[in-house]
Amino acid sequence: DGGITQSPKYLFRKEGQNVTLSCEQNLNHDAMYWYRQDPGQGLRLIYYSQIVNDFQKGDIAEGYSVSREKKESFPLTVTSAQKNPTAFYLCASSSPPGATMNEQYFGPGTRLTVT
Amino acid sequence: AQSVTQLDSHVSVSEGTPVLLRCNYSSSYSPSLFWYVQHPNKGLQLLLKYTSAATLVKGINGFEAEFKKSETSFHLTKPSAHMSDAAEYFCVVTSNNAGNMLTFGGGTRLMVKP
Numbered sequence: 001d002g003g004i005t006q007s008p009k010y011l012f013r014k015e016g017q018n019v020t021l022s023c024e025q026n027l028n029h030d031a032m033y034w035y036r037q038d039p040g041q042g043l044r045l046i047y048y049s050q051i052v053n054d055f056q057k058g059d060i061a062e063g064y065s066v067s068r069e070k071k072e073s074f075p076l077t078v079t080s081a082q083k084n085p086t087a088f089y090l091c092a093s094s095s096p097p098g099a100t101m102n103e104q105y106f107g108p109g110t111r112l113t114v115t
Numbered sequence: 116a117q118s119v120t121q122l123d124s125h126v127s128v129s130e131g132t133p134v135l136l137r138c139n140y141s142s143s144y145s146p147s148l149f150w151y152v153q154h155p156n157k158g159l160q161l162l163l164k165y166t167s168a169a170t171l172v173k174g175i176n177g178f179e180a181e182f183k184k185s186e187t188s189f190h191l192t193k194p195s196a197h198m199s200d201a202a203e204y205f206c207v208v209t210s211n212n213a214g215n216m217l218t219f220g221g222g223t224r225l226m227v228k229p
Binding site: 106109 | 124149151156157158159205216217219220221
């Protein structure tokens with residue numbers, strides 16, 4: 001059963017702590033993405049990776065870091081430098097850009113609350 | 116550059132009546148357009164997509180959308196709303212030039228009254 005998994009579903013942290021969100025996919029997709037969603041807003045791109053061992057900053061990368069050591073995995077670390085980390089985080093994957101546009105497949109999300 | 120505007124942040128309909136969620140886009144290149152649905156505290160699920168084939172696109176759960184280049188619109192419709200349709204809907208645009216990077220609209224929350 002192919003798909004994207006994110007864990008945990010809910011995460012609570014104290015201010016000043018780094019926290020890592022997990023994202024795993026078994027769709028054999030090359031590209032993976034991290035988005036942040038705030039209440040009543042659309043999604044904003046944090047980081048993306050088109051291929052293993054390579055990633056690029058999105059629109060709101062400050063205070064976040066990622067790694068892409070394996071095709072299946074794209075963990076996101078929310079650092080203490082992120083000023084407003086409480087949000088819903090969504091991971092997605094897709095085939096690489098080609099002759100046709102491929103949609104992104106989304107995981108179920110992780111709701112992070114920092115107090 | 117590309118952008119998406121969802122014209123209504125909230126839409127309320129009665130069960131059994133038609134649904135219309137409006138979306139206008141801007142893109143410098145031939146766009147691909149998507150509608151995604153998000154139920155509370157869930158990820159996004161693809162409803163339908165337009166990629167330069169037929170301009171009337173049919174999706175899951177009875178939804179469809181029509182690509183109108185002259186109006187730069189991609190409105191989502193359904194003939195008869197069901198209670199389970201209550202969710203947040205996102206219109207999304209991308210293009211070859213954007214390298215599969217998606218630009219999201221602000222979302223429309225659909226409420227369905229019994």
